[in-house]
Amino acid sequence: MEKWSNNKAWLLVLPVFVIVAFSAIIPLMTVINYSVQDILAPGQKVFVGTEWYREMLGDYRLHEALWRQFLFSGLVLLIEMPLGILIALAMPKKGWGVSVCLVTIALPLLIPWNTIGTIWFIFTRPDIGLLGAGMNNWLGIAFDHTANPLDAWITVMMMEVWHWTPLVALLAYAGLRAIPEAYYQAARIDGASAWSTFLFIQLPKMRGVLTIAFLLRFMDSFLIYAEPFVLTGGGPGNSTTFLSIYLVKIALLQFDLGPGGAFSLIYFVIVLLFSFIFYQALQRVGKGEKV
Amino acid sequence: MARIELSEIAHSYVPRPGEESEYALKKINNVWEDGAACALLGPSGCGKTTLLNIVSGLLTPSRGRVLFDGRDVTTLRAEKRNIAQVFQFPVLYDTMSVYDNLAFPLRNRGINETRVRDRVLEIAEVLELTSFIGKRAAGLAADAKQKISLGRGLVRSDVAAILFDEPLTVIDPQLKWHLRRKLKEIHEKLKLTFIYVTHDQMEALTFADQVAVMYEGEIVQVGSPQDLFENPEHRFVGYFIGSPGMNFLECTIDGKVAHVDGADIRLDEKTAAKGLEAGGKLELGIRPMYLEVHGKPGENRVEAGVRMVEDLGSYKIVTLRLAGRTLKASLSDDQPVPEKRAWLHFPPKWTRLFADGWRIK
Numbered sequence: 001m002e003k004w005s006n007n008k009a010w011l012l013v014l015p016v017f018v019i020v021a022f023s024a025i026i027p028l029m030t031v032i033n034y035s036v037q038d039i040l041a042p043g044q045k046v047f048v049g050t051e052w053y054r055e056m057l058g059d060y061r062l063h064e065a066l067w068r069q070f071l072f073s074g075l076v077l078l079i080e081m082p083l084g085i086l087i088a089l090a091m092p093k094k095g096w097g098v099s100v101c102l103v104t105i106a107l108p109l110l111i112p113w114n115t116i117g118t119i120w121f122i123f124t125r126p127d128i129g130l131l132g133a134g135m136n137n138w139l140g141i142a143f144d145h146t147a148n149p150l151d152a153w154i155t156v157m158m159m160e161v162w163h164w165t166p167l168v169a170l171l172a173y174a175g176l177r178a179i180p181e182a183y184y185q186a187a188r189i190d191g192a193s194a195w196s197t198f199l200f201i202q203l204p205k206m207r208g209v210l211t212i213a214f215l216l217r218f219m220d221s222f223l224i225y226a227e228p229f230v231l232t233g234g235g236p237g238n239s240t241t242f243l244s245i246y247l248v249k250i251a252l253l254q255f256d257l258g259p260g261g262a263f264s265l266i267y268f269v270i271v272l273l274f275s276f277i278f279y280q281a282l283q284r285v286g287k288g289e290k291v
Numbered sequence: 292m293a294r295i296e297l298s299e300i301a302h303s304y305v306p307r308p309g310e311e312s313e314y315a316l317k318k319i320n321n322v323w324e325d326g327a328a329c330a331l332l333g334p335s336g337c338g339k340t341t342l343l344n345i346v347s348g349l350l351t352p353s354r355g356r357v358l359f360d361g362r363d364v365t366t367l368r369a370e371k372r373n374i375a376q377v378f379q380f381p382v383l384y385d386t387m388s389v390y391d392n393l394a395f396p397l398r399n400r401g402i403n404e405t406r407v408r409d410r411v412l413e414i415a416e417v418l419e420l421t422s423f424i425g426k427r428a429a430g431l432a433a434d435a436k437q438k439i440s441l442g443r444g445l446v447r448s449d450v451a452a453i454l455f456d457e458p459l460t461v462i463d464p465q466l467k468w469h470l471r472r473k474l475k476e477i478h479e480k481l482k483l484t485f486i487y488v489t490h491d492q493m494e495a496l497t498f499a500d501q502v503a504v505m506y507e508g509e510i511v512q513v514g515s516p517q518d519l520f521e522n523p524e525h526r527f528v529g530y531f532i533g534s535p536g537m538n539f540l541e542c543t544i545d546g547k548v549a550h551v552d553g554a555d556i557r558l559d560e561k562t563a564a565k566g567l568e569a570g571g572k573l574e575l576g577i578r579p580m581y582l583e584v585h586g587k588p589g590e591n592r593v594e595a596g597v598r599m600v601e602d603l604g605s606y607k608i609v610t611l612r613l614a615g616r617t618l619k620a621s622l623s624d625d626q627p628v629p630e631k632r633a634w635l636h637f638p639p640k641w642t643r644l645f646a647d648g649w650r651i652k
Binding site for chain 2: 190201
């Protein structure tokens with residue numbers, strides 16, 4: 001058998017290559033193309049090299065949005081990971097309660113994202129929303145997410161936690177269910193406390209699913225758009241203008257395709273970089289090595 | 292140190308068991324003497340693991356009592372009993388080192404760190420784990436992992452008995468033998484009560500001084516390996532122990548002769564008389580190695596057809612057909628095997644009679 005005759009196998013890879021090209025490579029190349037040009041009018045463009053990159057990297061509004069984004073994703077992970085694990089631990093292990101819990105918990109995941117924004121917008125409205133009106137009129141606590149930045153943040157966080165903690169809980173639950181009974185029995189015989197059992201059996205055994213949950217929640221929360229856009233539109237002021245909201249403002253509302261393209265690529269690299277770092281770190285933690 | 296006594300133990304996984312078939316364990320009375328090496332042998336699903344979990348305290352039996360040295364521990368939780376258990380698959384704390392794994396049961400019981408250290412190093416030495424004591428347990432081979440599981444039991448100086456639930460399932464065949472010998476060695480050194488659950492008769496018979504055979508939720512016989520082989524109390528023991536198992540032939544008794552569909556087999560007088568007395572469904576049982584196969588007719592021989600000969604190297608297994616029933620005989624390598632027709636002799640000394648499954652004594 002000659003080595004060259006095997007090259008026909010490349011044909012089998014072709015369909016995948018075409019699909020990936022259309023779904024990822026071509027759009028990415030288009031964005032790269034925009035990011036190095038100044039498009040003055042259709043058909044009239046000037047090559048500007050790295051000018052847009054330099055401009056966007058120096059843009060203080062982008063810096064603000066970036067720190068806001070990190071704060072948001074950090075809070076999301078800090079709240080959702082432990083909460084999801086707690087919910088998973090509290091869920092029943094057998095009987096009819098399992099299905100009831102699973103369906104109830106999964107409900108927020110089934111709702112379209114902009115609908116979630118709408119639900120929480122109405123829920124927290126100070127005049128007619130159950131939560132908003134309840135806080136203001138019955139409890140006497142002034143709460144208005146359309147006027148007060150802190151209230152806006154609280155509302156966005158509550159919405160995010162309500163929407164996505166179920167994902168962490170479901171993954172953690174699946175990880176817990178996969179632990180063979182013998183581990184718990186051995187722990188009992190070894191006289192381990194509930195906390196030790198959690199620390200030395202449940203948590204290490206859940207490592208795989210929790211890594212996935214962590215990365216998914218980091219990426220998704222870092223890219224969040226629809227829900228805060230519907231809920232606050234980035235306001236009040238710029239207090240909830242996350243990276244994606246700012247990007248849409250530049251690229252679609254102001255139609256600055258060059259800076260928008262450069263911004264997109266910077267955004268993409270940041271997500272990629274952090275996902276990579278987290279993944280490597282989590283792999284090491286699981287193996288008991290120092291990070 | 293403890294003598295473990297099971298009194299009228301029955302267990303069901305059904306909340307309100309009615310019929311007998313709902314019981315995983317029917318009625319178990321048994322005593323394991325202090326310091327003995329015992330095996331619990333039986334097919335999958337016969338209740339071995341259930342019984343083991345009752346002894347270790349992971350399960351509370353539906354009925355009956357568990358006594359350690361005469362003290363009732365039936366309701367005592369697993370961590371309060373001085374019992375350790377080794378499971379079918381190595382159970383380790385993945386994130387810990389071998390040292391920390393071994394120290395875990397001691398630290399949980401609040402023992403001070405110098406004492407922990409002495410104890411862990413001592414046990415690691417016994418189990419030949421010293422060379423990788425600082426390594427992570429998760430990366431080791433299956434036999435080392437299983438030794439760590441055992442070590443977590445041995446480190447506790449108060450441990451009276453160690454229970455093994457088919458501990459060699461995941462071990463490579465050539466290491467099995469080594470590990471089994473190690474277990475025996477440890478048993479002799481530490482004089483702990485070892486209870487070893489297995490469905491592998493080879494393992495049970497080589498490991499234990501005393502084997503309890505379980506069948507459908509009951510212990511049908513307790514005895515030495517030799518006892519189980521020569522004097523099975525129940526037809527199941529005869530069938531389960533030995534390879535191939537005991538031959539059984541349904542028969543009727545007339546005087547001191549057993550009739551098996553036209554073939555007459557002479558029994559010893561006492562057995563025949565008791566068989567007549569016992570009634571019920573009577574069966575003749577004989578081990579393949581005691582069944583004599585001859586090439587010529589003779590006194591007390593019955594004619595049979597030779598169906599198949601399997602040569603296993605050091606011995607041969609001959610499949611025979613007697614009065615419409617299949618029998619197996621094992622012959623030594625140098626013994627000639629008759630072709631087509633053979634004459635069988637059932638030595639009365641080794642021919643057992645069973646009534647409704649139980650041996651007539």
